[in-house]
Amino acid sequence: MAITTAQSPFRIDPLSGLRIDLQAQALVKINAVLAVVFLLVGGAAGLLVALTRWPAVHLLPADMFYMALTVHGIVALMVWIIFFEIAVIYFVSTALLSCRIATPGWAWTQVWLMVIGAAMTFVAILQGNSSVMMTSYPPLEAAPHFYLGLILFAVGALIGCFVFWGTLVIAKEEKTYEGSLPLIVYGAMVAVCIAVFTIASGAIILIPTFLWSVGLIKSIDPMMYRVIWWAFGHSSQQINVVTHISIWYCIAGLIFGAKPMSEKVSRTAFLLYILFLQFGSVHHLLSDPGLSSVWKVFNTSYMMYMAVLASLIHGLTVPGSIEVAQRRNGYNNGLFEWLRKAPWGNPVFSGMFLSLVGFGFVGGITGVVMSVEQVNMIIHNTIYVPAHFHGTVAGGTTLAFMALTYFLIPVLFQREVIMPGLAKWQPWLFGIGINVFAIVVMGAGTLGVPRRHYDITFAGQALAHEWPGLIYMMMTVGEIGAVLAVVGGALFCYIVVGSILWGKKVPADAKCIVAPPADAGGHKEIGAGGFEAPGTFILAMVLFVTLVLYYFVNFKYLATLWTLA
Amino acid sequence: MSNEPIEQQTVLQRILDDINLIMCLCLVVPTVFYTLWGVMEVATIPLGK
Numbered sequence: 001m002a003i004t005t006a007q008s009p010f011r012i013d014p015l016s017g018l019r020i021d022l023q024a025q026a027l028v029k030i031n032a033v034l035a036v037v038f039l040l041v042g043g044a045a046g047l048l049v050a051l052t053r054w055p056a057v058h059l060l061p062a063d064m065f066y067m068a069l070t071v072h073g074i075v076a077l078m079v080w081i082i083f084f085e086i087a088v089i090y091f092v093s094t095a096l097l098s099c100r101i102a103t104p105g106w107a108w109t110q111v112w113l114m115v116i117g118a119a120m121t122f123v124a125i126l127q128g129n130s131s132v133m134m135t136s137y138p139p140l141e142a143a144p145h146f147y148l149g150l151i152l153f154a155v156g157a158l159i160g161c162f163v164f165w166g167t168l169v170i171a172k173e174e175k176t177y178e179g180s181l182p183l184i185v186y187g188a189m190v191a192v193c194i195a196v197f198t199i200a201s202g203a204i205i206l207i208p209t210f211l212w213s214v215g216l217i218k219s220i221d222p223m224m225y226r227v228i229w230w231a232f233g234h235s236s237q238q239i240n241v242v243t244h245i246s247i248w249y250c251i252a253g254l255i256f257g258a259k260p261m262s263e264k265v266s267r268t269a270f271l272l273y274i275l276f277l278q279f280g281s282v283h284h285l286l287s288d289p290g291l292s293s294v295w296k297v298f299n300t301s302y303m304m305y306m307a308v309l310a311s312l313i314h315g316l317t318v319p320g321s322i323e324v325a326q327r328r329n330g331y332n333n334g335l336f337e338w339l340r341k342a343p344w345g346n347p348v349f350s351g352m353f354l355s356l357v358g359f360g361f362v363g364g365i366t367g368v369v370m371s372v373e374q375v376n377m378i379i380h381n382t383i384y385v386p387a388h389f390h391g392t393v394a395g396g397t398t399l400a401f402m403a404l405t406y407f408l409i410p411v412l413f414q415r416e417v418i419m420p421g422l423a424k425w426q427p428w429l430f431g432i433g434i435n436v437f438a439i440v441v442m443g444a445g446t447l448g449v450p451r452r453h454y455d456i457t458f459a460g461q462a463l464a465h466e467w468p469g470l471i472y473m474m475m476t477v478g479e480i481g482a483v484l485a486v487v488g489g490a491l492f493c494y495i496v497v498g499s500i501l502w503g504k505k506v507p508a509d510a511k512c513i514v515a516p517p518a519d520a521g522g523h524k525e526i527g528a529g530g531f532e533a534p535g536t537f538i539l540a541m542v543l544f545v546t547l548v549l550y551y552f553v554n555f556k557y558l559a560t561l562w563t564l565a
Numbered sequence: 566m567s568n569e570p571i572e573q574q575t576v577l578q579r580i581l582d583d584i585n586l587i588m589c590l591c592l593v594v595p596t597v598f599y600t601l602w603g604v605m606e607v608a609t610i611p612l613g614k
Contacts, residue, residue, distance in 0.1 A: 168584065180582050189584055193591035200592070201600065223610075227603040231595065267581045274587055278595035285603075290610045295602055303598065 010100075014510045016254075016411045024094035024101040025412055028087045030111055032408060035083035036496050038118065039398075042076030043489040045069075050437075050482035052454070055472045057479075062454040066131035069452070071122070073134030077393060078236060079118045079153070084401045085191065085243050086110065086160040091408070092188045092246070093167040099176045102166030106159055113156030120149030133452065135233060138209065138220040147210035151203070158199045161192045183260055183267065184253070187246030190270045195239045197278060201231035223290050234281035240393055241311070242273055244355060244400035248318045251352040251403060255343065257515035258325035261317045261533070269317075272310035279303040280367070286376040293373065300371040308368050315360050316540045319353075320533040325518035327526035327533075335528070335535040347417075351403025351427035358431060359396030362438050365547045366391060375554045378561065381452075384445025387478070391438035394485065399431055402492050409496065410513070415503030423495050430488025436481030444474040446557070 009022045048068040051059040060068060094101050101107060123145070124130040130142035168189065171177055181189060205228040211217045249266070252258040260266045282299035285291055326338030343349045366388045370376055379385065409417050417423050441449075449456050449471060456475075458464045528534045580586060 165584075180578075181584070190587070190591075193588045196588065197592050197595060221607070223607045224604065227607055228600065231600050235595075264578070264581075268577065271581060271587070274591045275594050278591075279599055281595075281599060282603075291603065291606050295606055299599060 013411050013414075014508060015506060015513045016095075017512055017514060018095045018411070019098045020412070021094045021100045023104045023107075024090055027101065027104065027107050027111070028091045028094075028408070028412055031083050031087035031090065032405065032412075033500070034111070034115065035080050035087060035401075036405075036493055038075050038083060039080040039489060040493045041122075042072055042080050043486050043493070045072035046076060047483065047486045048072075050479045050486065053475060053482075054479035055475050058455075060454075063128070063131065065454045066133070067125060067128065070125050070131050070133050074121060074125070074150075075118075077134060077389075079114075081240055081393070081397060081401075082153075082157050082236075083114065085195075085239060086114075086157065087408075088243055088247070088401075088404070089160065089164040089188045089192060090167075091412070092185050092250070093164050093171070096182055096185050097167070097171040097176050099167055099171040099174065102163055102170050107163045110156045110159040110163065113159065114153050115156075117149045117151070117153030117156060120145045120152065122149070124149060135229065136209070137229075138212070138222050138225050141213055144210060144213040147206055147213055151206050151210060154199045154202050154206070157195065161195050161199070164188070164192050180263075180267075183263055184246050184250045186267060187242055187249065187270055190273055191239050191242040191246065193274060194235055194242060194278065198232055198235035198239060201228060201235065205229050205232060223288065226285060226288065227291070230281040230284045231278070234284060235278045237389065237393060238273070238277045238280065240397040241277070241359075242270070244359070244397045245311075245314045245318070247400045247404050248314070248352055248356055249321075251348055251400075251407070252318055252322050252325070254407060254514050255346065255349050256322050256325035256329070257518040258321040259517065261320045261324065265313060266317055269310040269313040272306050272313075276303045276306040277310070280307065280371065283367075283371040283376065286371075286373050287380040296373055300373065304371055305368075308364075311360075311364060312540070312544070315356070315364075315543065316536060318356060319539060320536040323533040323536045324526065325515075328518045332526050335538060339535060345424045347406045347423050347427050348403050350424075351399050351406065351431070354427055354431035355396050355399035355403065358399065358435050358438075359392060360543055361546060362435055363388060363391030363393075363396050365543075365550055366442060368547060369551050369554050372551075372554075375551075375558060378554065378558055379445050381450060382445035383449045383451045383456075384442045386451055387438045387441035387445055390434055391442075394434045395431065395438060398489075399427060399434075402427060402430065405492075405496055409499045409503070410506050410510075413500050413503075414506045415499050416506060417495060418498045418503050419495060422491060426488055426491045426495065428488075430485050430492065433481045433484030433486075433488055437478050437485060438481075440474050440481060441478035444471055444478065447471060447474075449475065 010019050011022060012018075013020055045068045048060055049065070049072050051057045052065045052068070090101060090107070093099065124143045125146065127143065130146040132140040132142045132146070136142055136146070168181070168185075180186070205225060208217055209220055209225070212220045249260065279299040282296055282304075286296055286300070322342070323338045326342065331338045331341045342353070366384075370379055370384070370388060406417060406423065409415055445451070447470075449467070456471075457466060526532055531537050574582075
């Protein structure tokens with residue numbers, strides 16, 4: 001059904017009941033489709049990296065390996081993720097606020113700039129003289145259009161942020177919502193704030209680096225570059241954290257009718273992210289000699305823990321809100337009936353919950369521990385680091401984005417998901433694969449396997465090193481996990497593209513798939529032992545004990561490596 | 566004049582709802598404690614002779 005207003009045409013979506021601006025819908029669709037296309041490219045490059053890292057296969061020659069690693073890093077860590085994030089912020093600001101999108105012309109400029117920028121950087125890498133990896137540390141020098149592409153991409157993303165901000169202003173002016181912003185939109189707003197800091201930091205360092213590449217600047221100080229680049233490189237991953245947590249809240253509401261256990265606590269946790277999350281950038285610099293321990297410890301071991309507290313709050317309140325909703329809906333027996341009876345066959349839920357568990361237990365815990373200056377010495381510049389961020393960005397963010405996509409296909413594209421049987425298993429395949437990769441390869445990193453190097457044995461070099469058989473076994477199992485994840489990712493791309501192209505059209509009279517609020521007429525006496533969500537409390541305690549144990553295991557290991565008289 | 570009680574917002578709620586203030590905090594806090602402090606540390610390393 002389409003409703004035309006004086007300013008913009010809307011339609012009421014039968015599946016979600018959302019009032020959707022058609023211009024915003026087109027923009028969300030194009031950003032989401034481009035994201036999936038780039039996920040396919042990034043995933044293919046990731047497969048080549050995995051098959052080269054797999055000791056028995058060692059597929060690519062060295063030059064091709066570094067090229068594939070650069071493509072994989074930039075496309076999978078930045079291009080796919082940021083295109084999808086733009087789709088998310090446009091979707092939540094228009095559909096959830098029932099508002100038209102601000103300056104659609106500028107929004108299309110965002111699309112074009114990001115496409116052109118990504119294409120320029122991609123071409124520069126494929127030309128073979130820009131295999132500088134995602135970090136592109138000077139004095140490694142890429143072709144000028146490598147940096148220019150990144151700058152254009154970032155400018156496009158910044159325009160997307162301004163369009164989102166303008167939409168919030170319009171929604172407030174036109175009173176499309178009352179009171180505070182809905183929590184999910186609030187989370188997206190926090191992600192956009194971090195994105196603006198991220199892009200500004202990127203501009204500060206990438207513009208001079210571009211000028212250096214064309215010969216207008218004599219040199220770039222490598223240490224200065226590292227400090228500022230990480231305000232861009234790591235903060236871009238913090239945008240992901242905030243966005244996927246907003247998606248967790250969103251999916252909990254859509255599937256269960258769950259409401260946050262305390263809106264104010266959740267919003268305060270988002271405020272902690274605003275104040276403290278970006279200090280995590282320092283953990284890339286903990287072994288840099290020119291920076292003082294005061295700066296390092298202040299940023300990581302003090303300030304960043306406030307952001308960790310915020311993550312623990314979200315990790316408690318999201319499953320807690322699901323538990324409360326499930327108990328109100330009648331699943332009130334024992335500690336975990338609410339979880340056993342959850343819709344595990346629905347990829348929207350399973351993807352979201354696997355993202356939550358994987359991000360907490362794999363990506364989150366290891367991120368906290370590696371941010372301790374002393375422990376960081378064990379794993380710095382080892383393959384532990386990429387394994388860790390695959391736990392956050394792939395196991396956490398990508399899986400959450402996949403889960404939301406299964407909701408957006410029928411609601412925005414108005415198509416049924418093809419091959420529902422395979423779609424049911426896809427999040428499991430991707431989630432299990434990526435977590436096997438992350439956990440096992442982190443083990444290899446802890447034992448010293450270096451990151452980035454084409455050949456971990458340095459065969460034929462002066463520093464050749466023969467590893468024990470355990471390392472080759474771990475790298476093999478880890479890369480099998482990576483291949484499984486790539487298969488899961490390819491399946492996702494196929495299902496999404498297939499659904500859009502030849503999925504059955506959703507009928508106009510389709511039944512609403514969004515759960516009603518769980519507290520409307522549900523069970524009132526819920527929980528046990530004075531807790532409304534006792535199962536979540538137990539799970540949160542398991543996470544906390546795991547974090548403490550892992551922390552002390554690492555210190556114990558450090559003590560065995562570095563004995564003090 | 567309305568007799569309805571005016572709902573008092575706490576300071577925290579007002580901060581949370583002020584999106585422009587949130588944006589400013591997000592830009593200023595890490596710029597000061599991470600970027601500027603970090604850049605000063607690098608800039609004050611004595612030059613080798």
